Amino acid sequence: MTESVKGTLVLGAVVAARRLRDRGRVEPEVLEVRLSREALELLDQKIEVARWYPIAPFCELIDFGWEIDGRREVAYLERGGAESANRLFESNRYQQLEFVQRAGKVASRHELTKRARLITTIVGTFYDFLDVHVALEADALVIVYGNARAFSNALIHTTVGFQNQINVRLGSKLRWSGVRTRPDEVRFAMPIPKRLEE
Helix, strand or coil: CCEEHHHHHHHHHHHHHHHHHCCCCHHHHHHHHHHHHHHHHCCCCCCCCCEEEHHHHHHHHHHHHHCCCCCCCCCHHHHHHHHHHHHHHHCHHHHHHHHHHHCCCCCCCHHHHHHHHHCCHHHHHEEEECCCEEEEECCCCEEEHHHHHCCCCCHHHHHHHHHHHHHHCCCCCCEEEEEECCCEEECCCCEHHHHHCC
């Protein structure tokens, strides 16, 4: 099975790479050397937001933008993830986000876990290969992406930015961190609010 990503995410990576090319920041010859044929083909086709695309060329484009435009700074990727979160909130397409925004602060550890599970259902609409698990530890809310070998390290940082922006939109000052714990597993963690600590 080919791991795939939804076009709504691919579009952002393609637009960023096109900008670099069309504004002359990257010579066409450099693109041809740096990107695979599949990634190059994405630059010249209409990206359909509802369609599934192979993840490898998408990750190439993310990494390329990170290196050329972002100078390998993690903050660049986190900003991109935050912008994606804002676009999702503003699209009004995801009831999960609308619900948690209306619901206000969580009152218990159980409710925190429940909301995290609700929000993470969005992951399945973007990536067709991840196994997502939410758990509550003594001092942290944890989200684990299993079967994540194809989920690049750059995507870990965009996901942190995405999740942090959700927190900002919900009025929370808590922030996420993300790390690859095994070749096929990524772990995100956020401290539990003090009021909910055991």
